[in-house]
Structure formats: C-alpha cells, structure tokens
Amino acid sequence: MRFETEQDRANERKVMEVFASGHPFKKLGDNDIDFIVPGKCYVEIKARKVAFDVYPIEVVSLIKVVKMQERSKYLPTFLVFGFTDCIAYISLIALCGSVKWGGREQRDGAANDMELLLYIPKSKLIQMPIN
Secondary structure (H helix, E strand, O other): OOOOOOHHHHHHHHHHHHHHOOOOEEEEOOOOEEEEEEOOOOEEEOOOOOOOHOOEEEEEHHHHHHHHHOOOOOOOEEEEEEEEOOOEEEEEEHHHOOOEEEOOOOOOOOOOEEEEEEEEEEHOOEEEEOO
C-alpha cells in the first residue's frame, strides 16, 4: 500500500524544479527513485516540512539507497532534501552515515514502516537557497 499523497508529489515536484535549475525532468515509476534529468542525473527527493537546522540528521530507507545505486550505473544520482528554508543534497558517491534498524509504528497495509535506515549527518549535505 502506498501512503504518498497528491500533495506529497506536488511538494517533491517543487523541490525538483529548484534542484533541476531549468533543466527538463521526468517523474519515474512508483517503485523507482523519483526523477530523471535526461542525460544528466537521477534524483530521489525527500520533501520536509521543517527548516534545515531543526534536526542534526536526515534519514533515508536503505531500500532507496540500493535503488539509487542501481541507477548510478547509468548517470550520477543524487539524494535531495527540500526544507522550508533551503534545499540540501548529496551525491550517491558521497553518501555516508550510520545504518540502523528504525522507522515508525507499523501501519495497516505497510510493509516497510520498520526497516534498515541510513542516518545521514546534515554536515555532509550541500545547501542551496530556494529563492
């Protein structure tokens, strides 16, 4: 079961518009990473509802990291976080952090609420303004 809403997808698209800086991009399938900038890169977006400095780390599913690794065989791949005050990103080849079991309380119909997660220090992310 997918819990992503139409608003979530709209928020991802807004972040992608800033990150892509005018380059055309395309949304990929539901069970893939989020976007491709044809001939340039693949992008996984995490849209947040807080400012950059609220938490010292960011968390991403190890399943997503593996999907990013598969795509990186063809083009550079980036993990991009949209915050209320900026965008921050990291390339797959620079990705680092700690792997731990975690997540949220299991929801009905959810398979991956508890899973292996990568905890990424915010100090490793590159910030971009969102003018």
